[in-house]
Amino acid sequence: MKPSANSKPEFDLVWKVAGLKTKEEVYSLWSDVGVLSDPEQARKRGEQLVFVVRSPKGKVIAESTAFKVPVRQLRNWFYGMRLMVTSREAPPGLLPELARRTVEFLESLPRTDEHERCRGVITLVENERLKRSHTKAVWPASGMVYIGNSAKGHHLRVRYFKDEVINGPSSMLVG
Amino acid sequence: MDHAVKYSILALTGVKGELEGMTSAELVRLPHLGQHTFYQLYCFGPQLTTEHEIALLLESSKYLEMRDETRRSSCKGLIYVLEDRSKLKSSFWRRAAWPELNMHLMAFTKSGNPIYVSYFPLARI
Numbered sequence: 001m002k003p004s005a006n007s008k009p010e011f012d013l014v015w016k017v018a019g020l021k022t023k024e025e026v027y028s029l030w031s032d033v034g035v036l037s038d039p040e041q042a043r044k045r046g047e048q049l050v051f052v053v054r055s056p057k058g059k060v061i062a063e064s065t066a067f068k069v070p071v072r073q074l075r076n077w078f079y080g081m082r083l084m085v086t087s088r089e090a091p092p093g094l095l096p097e098l099a100r101r102t103v104e105f106l107e108s109l110p111r112t113d114e115h116e117r118c119r120g121v122i123t124l125v126e127n128e129r130l131k132r133s134h135t136k137a138v139w140p141a142s143g144m145v146y147i148g149n150s151a152k153g154h155h156l157r158v159r160y161f162k163d164e165v166i167n168g169p170s171s172m173l174v175g
Numbered sequence: 176m177d178h179a180v181k182y183s184i185l186a187l188t189g190v191k192g193e194l195e196g197m198t199s200a201e202l203v204r205l206p207h208l209g210q211h212t213f214y215q216l217y218c219f220g221p222q223l224t225t226e227h228e229i230a231l232l233l234e235s236s237k238y239l240e241m242r243d244e245t246r247r248s249s250c251k252g253l254i255y256v257l258e259d260r261s262k263l264k265s266s267f268w269r270r271a272a273w274p275e276l277n278m279h280l281m282a283f284t285k286s287g288n289p290i291y292v293s294y295f296p297l298a299r300i
Binding site for chain 1: 205207208209251266269270271272280282289292294298300
């Protein structure tokens with residue numbers, strides 16, 4: 001049965017502190033939905049967990065992960081953000097809320113590494129259903145802006161951190 | 176880019192009526208923005224102050240948005256290329272997003288000039 005809009009999921013912030021039990025629950029979720037069946041890849045992704053979202057009954061129904069990545073198109077470093085929500089058990093609006101919270105958390109992290117300073121958050125929308133349903137050029141909750149398609153036709157979206165500046169021409173990553 | 180239409184939008188004149196700056200726009204289609212159509216804005220005026228340049232761009236953006244609503248064309252928003260690379264020495268122009276114009280860095284030209292995009296409120300991709 002699909003949960004009602006009143007079901008309030010619980011957001012656990014687990015960045016760098018996710019315990020083994022939590023990670024195993026997430027691995028199990030990934031396995032159930034058919035992503036990351038390779039244990040080594042799953043372990044690596046587990047180190048990148050930001051939020052784990054649980055249903056009122058305590059079951060993991062969504063998660064977000066982040067990692068630092070240089071983006072050629074934008075010639076700067078970003079946090080790459082991945083979001084996963086189980087469609088069956090997630091209440092309406094969970095995905096935008098998870099995106100918003102993850103972006104806000106990443107923005108709150110200190111940016112002390114000048115060489116690989118993250119200018120914002122970037123995400124690749126690979127899910128075909130999402131690409132058809134979340135078509136606003138700017139996602140209202142998280143402010144993620146559409147900036148084009150990848151070579152495989154996936155949607156690229158970015159949200160810059162407030163007052164962040166780009167590298168000058170001489171120090172830009174060359175595209 | 177596919178160049179189609181180009182026209183002047185606004186002129187900014189000084190107190191004595193002299194031309195200080197102007198904007199123009201043309202319709203362009205950007206391959207890596209899903210082939211959607213945008214207005215590409217241009218701004219001229221070597222003596223323009225930053226404040227006046229932003230004001231010109233803002234007023235031009237408002238006009239183009241209104242024009243688009245009236246004509247119900249399929250334009251998604253605006254593109255602006257920062258042509259004067261000496262401006263990249265300024266932290267003001269190097270901001271990744273320009274909230275006063277609702278613009279966001281989208282890519283760079285081959286020669287390294289930043290390209291900014293601003294979407295109309297109801298734009299969908």
